[in-house]
Amino acid sequence: MADQNYSMVSEFFLEGFSTFPQHLLHSFFLLFLLMYLFMLLGNLLIMTTVWREHSLHTPMYLFLCALSTSEILFTVTVTPRMLVDMLSTHHTITWAACASQLFFFFTFGFTHSFLLMIMGYDRYVAICHPLRYHVLMSNRGCARLVSWSWTGGSIMGMMVTLIVFHLNFCGSNVIHHFACHVFSLLKLACGKETASVSLGVILVCVSALMGCLFLIVLSYVFIVAAILRIPSAEGRHKTFSTCVSHLTVVIVHYGFASIIYLKPRGPHSMDSNTLMATTYTVFTPFLSPIIFSLRNKELKNAIKKSFQRKLSPLSS
Template sequence: MSNVTGIKENETSTDFVLLGLFPRFGHPSLLVLIILLLYTSAFAGNSTLLLLIWLDPRLHAPMYFLLSQLSVIDLAYISSTVPKMLANHFSGKRSISFLACAAQMFAFLTLGLAECILLTLMAYDRYVAVCNPLRYTVLMSPKVCLQMAASAWAGGALAALVHTVYPMHFPICGSREINHYFCEMPAILRMSCVDTSIYEMTVVSIICIVFVLLPLGFIVSSYILIFLTVLRMNSPEGRRKALATCSSHLAVVSLYYGPALVIYMTPQSAHTAEQDQGLSMINTIFTPLLNPLIYSLRNKDVLTALRKVVGRRGTLKWT
C-alpha cells in the first residue's frame, strides 16, 4: 500500500530525482569520498590564490585581477553542484524541487558562460601585454578591468536566464529521474516528451556560437599574434616569461573548452548520459581543482607571494 502511495506522489509531484554520479557504479561511497577530497582541494587552492592576490601588492595587476575573478567563478562553479550531490548521498534523499533545479541550472550556466567570456578577456590581456606593452596601462586600466569583469558576469547571467526559463517549460512525461548529479540542461531536455530539436538547433546553437566558437576563435587568433611577437623577441628571458604565462592560460582554455564542445556542440544522440557526466566532471570539478595549480606552479610571482606568506607565518609562530 505504501509503495502505491509513493508512486502516486511521484506522478503528481513536480520534484525531480537526481540519480547521482554514475548510479551504476558499484562503490558509491568510495566515489563520493573522492569527490569530497577533490572539492576540498579545489576550495583550498582557489581560496589560497585569492588570498595571495589580495595580500601581495605585486599581484595587484590586471592579469591577477582577472585571475582572481576566475578563482571566484571556480569556487562558485564547483559549489553549485558538488555540495548538493554530497548532501543527497549522506541524507539518502535524492529529490530536488522544481525551483531548486531551475536555480541550480541558472547558477551553473551563469558561471560556465561567464568563464567563457573571462577566458577570452584573459587572452586579450596577454595579447596587449606581449604585443602592445607600451599601451598596456591604458588599455588595461583598473576601470577597464572592472568593466571586463562586469561584462563577464552580466553576459553569463543574461544568457543563462534564457537557457533556464525556456528548457524548464518543456512538458515532462513519465519518470522525473535525472540521470545526472545535478540539473544540467541536456539531462532536462532528454526528459521532455516533445521534440526539442528546433530549440537545440536555434537557441542552443546561437548561444554556443556566441559563447564558445567566437571566443575560442578570438583566443586562437590572439595567441597566433602573441607567438609571432614572441618569435621576434631578442631577449631569451622575455621570450621564456611570455611563453610560460601564455602556456598556463592555454592549458586552462583546453581543459575547459574541450568537454564543453562535446557536450553542447554535438547532438544529444551522439553521446550517452554517462559520457555527459564524465565530461561535466572535468568542467565542474577538475577544472576548478587544476586552475590554481596551473597558474601558481608556473608563475614565479605567485610562488614568491606564497613563500612570503608561509615564511611570515613561520616567523610569527617561532616568535
C-alpha cells in the same frame, strides 16, 4: 490533445550515482570531497595572496581573482549536490530548484569562458602593445571588463534557463545525471517545440563558447607572431612564460568540456556518462589553482613570501 494525457512534472528524480555499486560510492565521495575542499582552499589562497601583495595589484591578477570567484561559485552550485547524491537515498529536486541550479550552472560557466577570453586579451595587449598597456588596461577599464563578464554570463544563463523551462515536462521525471543537466532535461520535455528549443540551446551555447575560444586563439596568433620577432631565445622564453598558465587552463577548460558535449553519440552507459560529467564539474576547478600556482612564478613567489611571514613569528 495528446499532451493532455500526461501528468505535468512538478519535481524531478536525479538518478546520479544510484546505479553505482555501493562500495565504490564511498571511495568516490572521499575523492571528490577532498578535491572540492582543495579547490576551495586553493582559490581562496590565490585571492588572499593577490589581495595582500601590492605587487600583484595588476590587471592580470584582478582577472585571476575574478576567475577564482567564478570557479568557487560554479562548484558550490554543483559539487555539494553531487556529494549528497552519493550518500543519500532521497534524490528528488523540485522544479524551481532545478531551474535555479541550471541558471547558476550556465551563469558561472559562461562567465568563466568570458573571463578566460579577457585574460587572453590582457596577454595580447601586454605583449603586442606594451607601451599602451596601462592606458588600454586601466583599473577602471579592467573593472568594467569583469563587470561585463558577470553581466553577460548572467544574461546568457537567464536566457537559456527561460528557454528550457518554457517547455512542458510530462511523463518520466527521471534525470540521468547528478544535477539538472540541460540535455538530460530536454529529453524529458514534451510538445512540438522540443526539437527547435533543443537546437536553439545548442546554437546559443556553441556560439558563445566557440566565439570566446576563437578570440582566445586569435589573441595567441598575434602573441606568437610578436614573440617570434624577439631576437633572443631568453627573451622569447620569458615573454611566453607569462602566457603558459592561462593557455594551460584554456586547454583544460575546453578539453574537458568537449569530452561531455562533443563525445560521439555511441552506446555509452549511464554510469560512464555520469563519470565523464565529473571531469568538467570537478576536475577543471580542481586543476585551475594548481596550474596558476605552479606555472606562474610571480604568484608562486608571493605565496611563499606569505607563508614565510606567517611562519617567521612562530620560529622566533
